[in-house]
Amino acid sequence: MACGVMSAVFCLEPAPAPASWHVPSFMKSGTTVEAESCTGIAMASMLLTSPSFSMAFMYGTLKQGFSNHWLMENVIGEGHAHVIGVAKTKHRHPLVCGPFQVPFLLHMPNSGHQVKGEVYALDQLAVELLDNLERVSKGHCMRRPLVLTGLRSLEVDCAPSSEVLSEAYFAHLALQLGLSRAPHLEAYTKKETVNYVYREDRPKDRTFLEHVNHLIECHGLVPSTYE
Secondary structure (H helix, E strand, O other), X not given: OEOOOEEEEEEEOOOOOOOOOOOOHHHOOOEEEEEEEOHHHHHHHHHHOOOOOEXXXXXXXXXXXXXXXXXXXXXXXXXXXXXXXXXXXXXXXXXXXXXXXXXXXXXXXXXXXXXXXXXXXXXXHHHHXXXXXXXXXXXXXXXXXXXXXXXXXXXXXXXXXXXXXXXXXXXXXXXXXXXXXXXOOOOOOHHHHOOOOOHHHOOOOOOHHHHHHHHXXXXXXXXXXXX
């Protein structure tokens, strides 16, 4: 659906974030972000400045139509998350597939591509659920800030020009060098899921981190070590 677009400027005053959600120092004071406004992104504009929600960038199986989107549907249905739209990273990052075609975003700016994904607003409960899914406490992933550009509403045909502060789940630092040797993707698509293995169907003889290390060894790199 097309819509008329009118230029506007929003002043994003970052509210206190949940304890588990890091707010970068450059957002500790008001940040002016240029955007285009239309009816379809009115909700997004409100959520961007809400003290109860934080922006999250989804690039893998949590996206619509992929294997773990059921979790997003659940938290959206219960009011703990809202769809904002689609966007891409302002800076280039490697997006790779690890064992079982599990996608990983690597915190190695200016390498790889401007990665495409979906943007959601999450409350504290949703953040905790995703932390568990992404095994943050087990050293699989880490949350880090990144800037998104080209935000586009999923419901209307209009594209804000704003740069949106978000966070994403990156592969743990101990994994990044090894995984960076895998092919870099611009987006995780259905093509990459052809050989995806669901968690319950994966071999139980190794932990997931051991599977990652095995993949790294197969690429001729020294295995990572973990605390």
